[in-house]
Amino acid sequence: xxxxxxxxxxxxxxxxxxxxxxxxxxxxxxxxxxxxxxxxxxxxxxxxxxxxxxxxxxxxxxxxxxxxxxxxxxxxxxxxxxxxxxxxxxxxxxxxxxxxxxxxxxxxxxxxxxxxxxxxxxxxxxxxxxxxxxxxxxxxxxxxxxxxxxxxxxxxxxxxxxxxxxxxxxxxxxxxxxxxxxxxxxxxxxxxxxxxxxxxxxxxxxxxxxxxxxxxxxxxxxxxxxxxxxxxxxxxxxxxxxxxxxxxxxxxxxxxxxxxxxxxxxxxxxxxxxxxxxxxxxxxxxxxxxxxxxxxxxxxxxxxxxxxxxxxxxxxxxxxxxxxxxxxxxxxxxxxxxxxxxxxxxxxxxxxxxxxxxxxxxxxxxxxxxxxxxxxxxxxxxxxxxxxxxxxxxxxxxxxxxxxxxxxxxxxxxxxxxxxxxxxxxxxxxxxxxxxxxxxxxxxxxxxxxxxxxxxxxxxxxxxxxxxxxxxxxxxxxxxxxxxxxxxxxxxxxxxxxxxxxxxxxxxxxxxxxxxxxxxxxxxxxxxxxxxxxxxxxxxxxxxxxxxxxxxxxxxxxxxxxxxxxxxxxxxxxxxxxxxxxxxxx
Numbered sequence: 062x063x064x065x066x067x068x069x070x071x072x073x074x075x076x077x078x079x080x081x082x083x084x085x086x087x088x089x090x091x092x093x094x095x096x097x098x099x100x101x102x103x104x105x106x107x108x109x110x111x112x113x114x115x116x117x118x119x120x121x122x123x124x125x126x127x128x129x130x131x132x133x134x135x136x137x138x139x140x141x142x143x144x145x146x147x148x149x150x151x152x153x154x155x156x157x158x159x160x161x162x163x164x165x166x167x168x169x170x171x172x173x174x175x176x177x178x179x180x181x182x183x184x185x186x187x188x189x190x191x192x193x194x195x196x197x198x199x200x201x202x203x204x205x206x207x208x209x210x211x212x213x214x215x216x217x218x219x220x221x222x223x224x225x226x227x228x229x230x231x232x233x234x235x236x237x238x239x240x241x242x243x244x245x246x247x248x249x250x251x252x253x254x255x256x257x258x259x260x261x262x263x264x265x266x267x268x269x270x271x272x273x274x275x276x277x278x279x280x281x282x283x284x285x286x287x288x289x290x291x292x293x294x295x296x297x298x299x300x301x302x303x304x305x306x307x308x309x310x311x312x313x314x315x316x317x318x319x320x321x322x323x324x325x326x327x328x329x330x331x332x333x334x335x336x337x338x339x340x341x342x343x344x345x346x347x348x349x350x351x352x353x354x355x356x357x358x359x360x361x362x363x364x365x366x367x368x369x370x371x372x373x374x375x376x377x378x379x380x381x382x383x384x385x386x387x388x389x390x391x392x393x394x395x396x397x398x399x400x401x402x403x404x405x406x407x408x409x410x411x412x413x414x415x416x417x418x419x420x421x422x423x424x425x426x427x428x429x430x431x432x433x434x435x436x437x438x439x440x441x442x443x444x445x446x447x448x449x450x451x452x453x454x455x456x457x458x459x460x461x462x463x464x465x466x467x468x469x470x471x472x473x474x475x476x477x478x479x480x481x482x483x484x485x486x487x488x489x490x491x492x493x494x495x496x497x498x499x500x501x502x503x504x505x506x507x508x509x510x511x512x513x514x515x516x517x518x519x520x521x522x523x524x525x526x527x528x529x530x531x532x533x534x535x536x537x538x539x540x541x542x543x544x545x546x547x548x549x550x551x552x553x554x555x556x557x558x559x560x561x562x563x564x565x566x567x568x569x570x571x572x573x574x575x576x577x578x579x580x581x582x583x584x585x586x587x588x589x590x591x592x593x594x595x596x597x598x599x600x601x602x603x604x605x606x607x608x609x610x611x612x613x614x615x616x617x618x619x620x621x622x623x624x625x626x627x628x629x630x631x632x633x634x635x636x637x638x639x640x641x642x643x644x645x646x647x
Contacts, residue, residue: 109136132158148415148422149462156421161454163414166444169396171434173325173387177364179316181336181379184367187308189282193297194257197222200275200293204304207289211280211306218278218303228252229272236267256299284308312375314346314366316383320355323362324432325387332366334383339374348385357613394431395440401452402430402438403459403470406616407587410470412458414449423451423458425468502546507598509538510622513589517619520582520629521636525575532569532578539563555595558588579630583617590620594645605643610635618642 111134113119113127124134135154151161201219204211211217232253235245250263258276266273288305291297314334318326330348346366355362366383368375403410409430415422431439444450451458462469512535519527540563544556565585569578590605604621611617611630619629626639 111136147468148418148424149458149465149467150418150420150422151458151461153421155461156454159454159457161457162452163449164398164401164452166395166397166440166446166448166450168393168446169437170388170392170394171396171437171439173322173432173434175318175322175325175385175387177316177318177322177332177334177383177385179314179364179381179383181375181377181381182313182315183287183307183309183377184311184313187284187311188287189284189306189308190302191217191280191282191304191306193218193220193278193301193303194299195220195222195276195278196224196297196299197276198294198296199291202291202293204286205289207286209286210284211286211304212283213280215280216277217280219275220278220297221274222256222276225253225256225258225276226272226274228256229266232263232266233270233272236270278303280306282306282308307377309373309375309377310369310371312368312370312377314344314368314375314381314383316364316366316381317359317361318351318364319361321433323351325434326351326364326385327387330385330387332364332383332385334366334381336375336379336381338379344368344375395444395446396434396437397440397444397450398452399433399436399438401450401455402428403455405470407584408470408473410459410473411444412451412455412462413444414451416449423462425459425462425470425473427473502543503596503598505542505546506592506596507601508541509535510593510598510601512538513620514622517621517627517629520575520579521627521632523575523632525573525578528575528578529570529572532566536563536566536570539566555592558592562588562592579617580612582619582629583612583615586618586620590618593620601645603645604641605645606639607642608639610638 108122111121111124113132113134119127119134121134126132127134135152135158151159155161197220199218200221202217203215203219204217228249232246232249235242235249238245253263253266254260284306285308286304287307290302290304297303314332316332316334326348328348328351331345332348333343333345335343346368348364349367350365352363352365397411401411409428410425411428412423413426415424426443428443429441431441433439459469459471463471512531516528516531516535519531539559542559544559547555562585565581565588568581569585572578572581593603594605602622604624605618606621606626606628607616607618608628608630609616617630621627624641626637626641628636628639631638
C-alpha cells in the first residue's frame, strides 16, 4: 500500500509540473518569437546615456547627480524632431519631476467679487459759501461754531459798516431837496441797493430819519456749518466768505478701487455697503462716477456713489466697506488659469502643446490678456478653444526652451541664423542671394545706431525739444532701412517691428513733455533691441541696460555702447540708477 501511494504521489507531482509549464507557455509565449531572436535581443544592447531633466545639455554615460543643480540624472531618451521646429521637447520623466501639468483652454463666463473701502463725504455740489455783502466790522455772530445747523433767511451776523452810515447820511441830505432835485434821492437809494439793502429797509430809513449803525447778514442757504472763517470783531470786505455750509440731505460714498479692479467696474453697477456705526443695516447704491485719474502713490481710483440721506444717518467721515459682483462685458470668453501665464512686464506668454507631436513638445506663444478674475485670466487674443497649454510648471518649460535655443518669454524672436535653418534646413543651404540681402539689411540697420545713441544722450539732458528733433533724425534714418530686403513670410515679425518703431518715433516728435517722451521711448526700445540683437551689427559691442523706475516704476530698457550707466529715463537727478542686463557682441 505504501509503495502504491508513493507511486501515485510522484505521478500527481509530475502532472502538476507539466500543467504549470503548459500554462506558462500559453501566457508568456509570443507568436513568431524564436530562440535565436530572443538571444539577439539580449545581446544587442545600446549604451545608456543619462541626462538632467532641468538641464538637458548634460549628457553622461553613467547615473549620478547633475553637476549644475544636483538633481538625480535620468535616462536619456532619443526623440525625433517635433513637427514645429520652435517647440521644446520634454520627456515624460522630466515632466513628472518638474510637476508640469497641462489643461485644455475652455470657454466660460467668469465673475468677480470686488471688495472696496472708502468713506462718506459731503456732496460737493451742495457745499456753498456764505459771503458778507456789507463791508465793515463784525459786531455780533449769531452762528458761532462749526457743525451748527442754519436755515435760509436766518440772521447769522451783524456788521458795523461806516460806508453804509455815510450812504444813509447822503440819503437823508437828499431828502431835503426832494421837491427840487428828486434825482439826488434816486442816486442815494441806488447806492444803498448796491449793498443789498432792501427797499423796505430804505423806506424805514427815510421814514425814521435816523441813520442805522448795525446791519444784519442773513443766510442764503440751509445746511450745516462745516467751516467758520471769521471771528467776532474781524473786519470783512464785500464778498468775503464768513462760513462754508453743506447740505447733507444727499452725500457721496467715495470708494478706492485698485487699478487691477477697474476693468470690472462700470457706471450703473449696483454696490452694497455697510458702515461701522450701523452694523445691522446694509445700504445699496449705484456707481455714478469713476475717477479718470489714478493716485500715483496708492495706485487706486475713486469710485462715487450718490446716496439720499434725508434721515441723516450717513455722516461725512464714516468708514465704508463695500462689495460688488462684476461680470465681463461679453459672454463666453476664453479663460486660462493664472498659473499658465508668464508675464515679462511688457508682454504675456503661454506654452502651447504641439498637438501634431507624438511626444510632449511645447511652443512659446504671446497672448493678449483681459482682466484677472480670481484665479483665471480672460484671453482676448492668441489662443483658441480646445488648445492644450501648460498650467503648472510653465517656468520650468521656459527654462528648458532657453537652454535649447528655442523661442522663450525672454527671447520670443528666433535669431536670424535659426530662422534660416528653420526655413531652409541649414545655414549652408541658404543661397548666396539671400545672404547678400541680409548683409544689406544688417548694414542699413547699423546706420541707425549713431542717431539712436545721440537720442539717448538727449534724453539724459532732459531736453524735450532736442529729443523731439533727434527722434525725427532717427526716424529719417530708420526710413532708409529697406524692408523689401526681408522675406515677407520668414521675417514678418521684423517688418511689423520696424513699422511700430516708426510710429513710436513719430509720437515722440509730436510730444512736448519729456515724461511722455520717455514713456514712448520704453516701448520703442523693446522693438529696437529685439531687432538689433537678432540681426546683429558687425564689429559692435552694445550693452542692454535697465532702469527699474522707468515708466512709473514698471521698468524700462535702453541700449548703450558704454558699460557705465547713464540713465535716459531719470536724467541728471538719478544718472547712475540702473544696471547692465546683457552684453551684445557681434
